[in-house]
Amino acid sequence: xxxxxxxxxxxxxxxxxxxxxxxxxxxxxxxxxxxxxxxxxxxxxxxxxxxxxxxxxxxxxxxxxxxxxxxxxxxxxxxxxxxxxxxxxxxxxxxxxxxxxxxxxxxxxxxxxxxxxxxxxxxxxxxxxxxxxxxxxxxxxxxxxxxxxxxxxxxxxxxxxxxxxxxxxxxxxxxxxxxxxxxxxxxxxxxxxxxxxxxxxxxxxxxxxxxxxxxxxxxxxxxxxxxxxxxxxxxxxxxxxxxxxxxxxxxxxxxxxxxxxxxxxxxxxxxxxxxxxxxxxxxxxxxxx
Amino acid sequence: xxxxxxxxxxxxxxxxxxxxxxxxxxxxxxxxxxxxxxxxxxxxxxxxxxxxxxxxxxxxxxxxxxxxxxxxxxxxxxxxxxxxxxxxxxxxxxxxxxxxxxxxxxxxxxxxxxxxxxxxxxxxxxxxxxxxxxxxxxxxxxxxxxxxxxxxxx
Numbered sequence: 001x002x003x004x005x006x007x008x009x010x011x012x013x014x015x016x017x018x019x020x021x022x023x024x025x026x027x028x029x030x031x032x033x034x035x036x037x038x039x040x041x042x043x044x045x046x047x048x049x050x051x052x053x054x055x056x057x058x059x060x061x062x063x064x065x066x067x068x069x070x071x072x073x074x075x076x077x078x079x080x081x082x083x084x085x086x087x088x089x090x091x092x093x094x095x096x097x098x099x100x101x102x103x104x105x106x107x108x109x110x111x112x113x114x115x116x117x118x119x120x121x122x123x124x125x126x127x128x129x130x131x132x133x134x135x136x137x138x139x140x141x142x143x144x145x146x147x148x149x150x151x152x153x154x155x156x157x158x159x160x161x162x163x164x165x166x167x168x169x170x171x172x173x174x175x176x177x178x179x180x181x182x183x184x185x186x187x188x189x190x191x192x193x194x195x196x197x198x199x200x201x202x203x204x205x206x207x208x209x210x211x212x213x214x215x216x217x218x219x220x221x222x223x224x225x226x227x228x229x230x231x232x233x234x235x236x237x238x239x240x241x242x243x244x245x246x247x248x249x250x251x252x253x254x255x256x257x258x259x260x261x262x263x264x265x266x267x268x269x270x271x272x273x274x275x276x277x278x279x280x281x282x283x284x285x286x287x288x289x
Numbered sequence: 290x291x292x293x294x295x296x297x298x299x300x301x302x303x304x305x306x307x308x309x310x311x312x313x314x315x316x317x318x319x320x321x322x323x324x325x326x327x328x329x330x331x332x333x334x335x336x337x338x339x340x341x342x343x344x345x346x347x348x349x350x351x352x353x354x355x356x357x358x359x360x361x362x363x364x365x366x367x368x369x370x371x372x373x374x375x376x377x378x379x380x381x382x383x384x385x386x387x388x389x390x391x392x393x394x395x396x397x398x399x400x401x402x403x404x405x406x407x408x409x410x411x412x413x414x415x416x417x418x419x420x421x422x423x424x425x426x427x428x429x430x431x432x433x434x435x436x437x438x439x440x441x442x443x
Contacts, residue, residue, distance in 0.1 A: 071310035086319040100313050105380075107307070108314035113321050113378040116346045122312060125292055133302060154338040155316070158329025166290045192334075223337055258348070 008092040023263030031165025032058035042088035049129035070100035071119035079141040122157035147178035147210035152188035152226035165203020182213035183239040191224035210250030229258030244280035323376030354387035
């Protein structure tokens with residue numbers, strides 16, 4: 001378990017998916033990749049991923065099934081599996097989500113149900129206390145620091161007691177966990193919940209930032225769908241720019257999970273991301289110079 | 290942000306887990322098991338989320354069982370899966386979900402020969418797909434032996 005003091009510099013990366021493995025291998029300037037932890041087996045890493053590792057590319061396992069924001073204690077078997085993947089990949093950190101993914105069971109009078117997706121946690125003190133205990137348990141079980149990600153939500157919980165920024169700030173203060181900030185998810189919550197990304201960025205502790213996710217989506221009938229299957233749009237790059245105006249992110253990663261385009265298109269998106277980073281890097285240098 | 294002094298949540302962690310458990314189960318039951326909309330939620334937004342969950346579930350089932358959209362055709366696969374998934378929560382993994390979906394279509398087809406598996410050739414392909422995966426052992430190799438085996442299974 002570690003605090004937020006030591007930062008790992010990751011650089012620019014892309015979500016590794018088997019469908020685009022060849023393309024990723026050919027892309028120039030990929031400093032690191034993220035793999036969905038549940039999709040790999042520690043003893044049998046895909047050859048293409050193994051070649052990237054041999055080339056010195058950092059690989060970070062990104063879990064999707066722990067459900068740290070769920071009402072139950074995290075499953076020891078799932079935690080053990082995540083820890084094994086971190087060790088097999090010699091990852092500098094592992095990441096998961098602030099979400100619940102399953103619910104129900106004998107105590108609730110409903111059957112056990114899997115959501116098959118990340119669902120938002122109510123921003124209440126109750127949910128915060130539960131999440132903090134779950135995060136501490138995960139930190140104890142993992143061999144490297146943990147960072148947790150803000151998710152995209154279509155649904156609003158009634159009677160919330162904290163804003164997204166306040167909720168994340170309390171979580172970091174109480175657990176020392178790091179943050180993976182998804183700027184596309186901040187944009188999603190802007191469209192779907194009317195929450196201004198600037199307010200969230202002002203409130204959350206950016207010194208705990210581990211890295212940033214950027215992804216594409218689309219708007220339909222006034223609802224933003226964080227599809228990871230469409231191009232990255234300007235409003236999402238604008239939120240990235242707002243973040244970069246406040247801090248230099250230790251890493252930025254492009255996520256694409258569906259509807260894979262030619263690798264040249266992904267290269268173009270990485271170029272747009274790098275342009276935002278460089279523009280704000282030079283502006284900060286002037287401001288602090 | 291100071292925590293309101295009236296809340297004893299810090300000392301009442303098991304109470305917090307119980308309250309959160311009920312709230313999350315209530316919301317998820319609406320999204321995947323056809324339960325009524327819990328108080329305070331926007332029904333339209335829950336419907337958008339419900340459809341999104343089914344769409345994603347269908348995506349993953351199509352990935353783990355690519356033969357199903359091939360047998361049924363992409364459009365029929367999507368609409369039949371959405372009809373199957375409504376009110377039927379996923380309890381195991383996606384492979385089990387794919388098997389249960391195929392089994393559901395076969396049952397539906399058997400009952401008055403309706404639904405997406407009513408067509409004889411589709412039904413035969415679907416049944417073979419289901420049998421190859423749901424039994425305790427793989428089907429025998431060779432056309433004749435396999436056919437005899439399937440006849441015995443009825």
